[in-house]
Amino acid sequence: MSAPMLDVQDVELRFGGVRALAGLSFSVERGQLCAVVGPNGAGKSSLFNCVGGLYRPQEGRILVDGVDVRNKRPHAVARLGVGRTFQNLALFPRQTVLENVLLGGYNRHTSGLFSCATHGFGQRGKERRLREEAFDILEHLELERYEHATASSLSFGILKRVELARALMSRPRLLLLDEPAAGLSHGLVAEFGGYIARVREQFDVTIVLVEHHMGLVMSISDHIVVLNLGKVLATGTPAEVSKNPAVIEAYLGVSA
Numbered sequence: 001m002s003a004p005m006l007d008v009q010d011v012e013l014r015f016g017g018v019r020a021l022a023g024l025s026f027s028v029e030r031g032q033l034c035a036v037v038g039p040n041g042a043g044k045s046s047l048f049n050c051v052g053g054l055y056r057p058q059e060g061r062i063l064v065d066g067v068d069v070r071n072k073r074p075h076a077v078a079r080l081g082v083g084r085t086f087q088n089l090a091l092f093p094r095q096t097v098l099e100n101v102l103l104g105g106y107n108r109h110t111s112g113l114f115s116c117a118t119h120g121f122g123q124r125g126k127e128r129r130l131r132e133e134a135f136d137i138l139e140h141l142e143l144e145r146y147e148h149a150t151a152s153s154l155s156f157g158i159l160k161r162v163e164l165a166r167a168l169m170s171r172p173r174l175l176l177l178d179e180p181a182a183g184l185s186h187g188l189v190a191e192f193g194g195y196i197a198r199v200r201e202q203f204d205v206t207i208v209l210v211e212h213h214m215g216l217v218m219s220i221s222d223h224i225v226v227l228n229l230g231k232v233l234a235t236g237t238p239a240e241v242s243k244n245p246a247v248i249e250a251y252l253g254v255s256a
């Protein structure tokens with residue numbers, strides 16, 4: 001049996017006297033779409049920051065496809081195939097959609113993709129292949145008509161999709177989505193959920209999603225990890241978790 005795509009083992013992260021992660025352990029199987037939920041302060045962002053190499057836990061191990069990332073810096077974690085979207089978007093407003101998406105491939109091309117994307121490529125074959133790849137991703141997310149639009153001219157809902165496209169350009173094996181529904185209106189949440197499900201089907205990627213919007217979580221996840229006070233309160237399928245009395249009390253009963 002192959003290693004889980006993400007294996008979090010006894011992770012302890014403290015900020016002074018605060019235990020943001022208190023011996024956290026869970027794993028995500030290859031190909032799964034796993035949601036991490038929990039009340040404010042449960043440790044969700046801390047977890048993502050540890051997996052992405054932004055925070056270094058004091059104890060425990062975090063294995064991505066069997067490789068310990070605990071002491072790796074963010075760019076090294078990205079090179080291992082960990083992609084990420086951010087709650088507040090991490091796009092360049094003056095660049096076009098295509099340029100922003102091309103920049104997502106930066107971790108795969110250390111020899112200056114940034115200058116390539118902004119000032120033209122030296123190697124035309126390479127440029128063509130990358131552009132074809134970026135355009136293919138744009139098509140999957142129904143963004144092709146915005147290819148040449150600058151990011152600053154587009155709505156937040158479209159930019160969320162552009163950010164997803166940018167993350168896919170790094171060809172992640174593990175994709176971390178940080179509150180993808182945040183800031184979206186009700187109708188757009190459902191639409192965005194459809195795009196996440198589509199990405200999961202059409203790209204060979206394991207997805208971990210931190211999300212407060214329980215409607216989205218329940219509709220697209222096949223596994224849910226509920227955190228509370230830095231550790232796992234419950235795990236299971238959406239049906240199992242939604243029936244768990246501890247979860248109802250700590251989270252769903254208050255927030256649903």
Ligand SMILES: Nc1ncnc2c1ncn2[C@@H]1O[C@H](COP(=O)(O)OP(=O)(O)OP(=O)(O)O)[C@@H](O)[C@H]1O
Pocket residue numbers: 015018019020038039040041042043044045046047
């Ligand atoms: N950089 C930091 N410095 C000090 N304390 C922090 C830091 N980051 C997180 N914490 C604390 O760690 C705990 C977990 O916070 P975290 O942001 O991971 O929770 P969360 O589940 O993401 O919450 P939310 O849903 O509100 O984003 C909280 O008590 C928080 O105050």
